[in-house]
Amino acid sequence: MAKNFIQPGNVLTIPAPAAVLSGGVVVAGDIKGIAQGDAATGAPVDVATAGVWSLPKIAANAFALGAKVYWAAGTGLATSTASGNTLLGVAVEAAPADSASVKVRLSGF
Structure with a gap:
């Protein structure tokens, strides 16, 4: 594996652009996916970007x-x-x- 590899990117941890419930759609610029847990605005949320x-x-x-x-x-x-x-x-x-x-x-x- 290359030394500069970070992660597969199927799930990203980002600051929630708005309050979201688990299973809700998250749109942060061109990042689009499904929240894997509840999060308040600005709190970290895991977002599935595939599937x-x-x-x-x-x-x-x-x-x-x-x-x-x-x-x-x-x-x-x-x-x-x-x-x-x-x-x-x-x-x-x-x-x-x-x-x-x-x-x-x-x-x-």
């Missing part, structure tokens, strides 16, 4: 397999609307409009 996660979604939105999934911070829900929202990843299975959640593979970028 597949079930996230609550806007009820009217439907997702096809492989569709881009965005995060609407204002509602705290996944959405298919790109404008004004943050790209999280892609749907790993279809989620019809009447479903409460969508399974998302995080993009990790």
Whole structure:
């Protein structure tokens, strides 16, 4: 292993940009992931930046397999609307409009 290797980066410990509960979406600049514990604003929080996660979604939105999934911070829900929202990843299975959640593979970028 190279001497300058630090970590795989699948889980990062960062200051929480806002209060978050375990399992909640964290967006800190281009770091996007899922909180692995509760944290107050500014407190350290472990954020998973990879994997597949079930996230609550806007009820009217439907997702096809492989569709881009965005995060609407204002509602705290996944959405298919790109404008004004943050790209999280892609749907790993279809989620019809009447479903409460969508399974998302995080993009990790």
